[in-house]
Amino acid sequence: MFRMPPEWAPHERTWMAWPGPNLTFDDEAGLAQAREAWAAVARAVRRFEPVTMVTGPGQSAEARALLGPDVELVERDLDDAWMRDIGPTFVTDGERLAAVDWTFNGWGAQSWARWGHDSKIGAYVSDLAGAQTHTSELVNEGGAIHVDGEGTVLLTETVQLGPERNPGWTRAQVEAEIHARLGTTKAIWLPRGLSGDYGEFGTRGHVDIVAAFARPGVVVAHTQPDPAHPDHELCKGIVAQLRAETDAKGRPLEVVEVPAPTTLKADGEWVDYSYINHYLCNGGVVLCAFGDPRDKGAAAVFQELFPDRTVVQVDARTIFAGGGGIHCITQQQPLVGQG
Template structure:
């Protein structure tokens, strides 16, 4: 484990940033048919195109998927080829932190949203470090099993967490609340954790995350949470 050096802090979602990273959908168990996969790819391409109007977009694409991705994304979206299992960059990618001048990245341990039977993570567990290396940001590894969608910050020291994720036996057996908070704070530069007991009920079914906070609550600004 390498702790992110102080005073690095994870910025809130509304903070300015230079680039958006995405992961291209490839064949995997979450798509029941080729038609579903094609629909997902069109949706990802639409999002990438909308974001590209305002800032650069880099799409991580699985080997052999480059030509199909380029046809839908067009020339304005940069493609980077890396082995992938799924397409949720928010979860498998690095958590970027900054001291206001330089960038660093947190490489959480990833185990397929709690080692779920449908999930594959042989490749996705390496994506955070790969993206960090491509940006030139030093990556700091954490033994905590965590995903980007499982944390939300206000940029002023507070982080939202859910008990069924960071304290779940599927992810972090044996970790206490105090140990989780210490690890989170050490990497994100936060000082206060607000714990939700669980996520949305529908998030505990097949292909769910077992309680990600990002579909339950979000900071609109420091001191204001939307639920």
């Protein structure tokens, strides 16, 4: 049976996609900032494991100048740069590598999105990795799921059950497809995502900025201490829900709260800045930073959770301005036979 290993299991490599000219980064300065930010994440991950960057045709030389010599580059037509969502979800049966190629429709066919090229990246990356490709008719993205490796998956009602993605699908049908593809047996449904994730470039509720497993039975959860922010009450409700849940093994969940940065707005809009959107790689934790007083405290929380890993913080404000974070631009390929 194929299953998705947890993110903390050993990786073969990390896959990323290089920002190119599009509506997300629609001016030269914004695109340059995005490329600097993506490169900073790639270099941080490369400290711990191999990285392969997919770039648009003719963009490899510029990418190489920012990435350095030790990031592998491959060229393929791209629309955007969110590998967590456009890439495959890797699974393994312990001996073979496979990859779930979800149906991708631009985060719910959003008006600004283009996905003619990105909808083919999952199968392309799967082929490059030498994996069997398992095609799914479910519209889903990698940032919309999080697993504990022992049968439990976190989902969000406004994503998989949203009419923009899967009209006509019932909760039971979504769960059956998720479990069949990921090898999970229990879904925990959060009602929605953070408020800022419903803005122009938002995903309409990805779970990976709200909650994530740190190990079986333990979840890190975003909290918003400031009652002026609309996520204040939302997060209290989600934390309470998670504390009342059990996982697939019947264990009550331990919830570790991680307070949001003190920044409430950017460009007049509520932000969804979140430390939950981190990435675990071999021996490392690549954690968002926001130039904020709470950055140091968040790093301490993750260092305590992962005492055998090195915590590296990378400024993620430019990435969040585009609609995501560090987890959203990375996708792990598990080491077959491990985890």
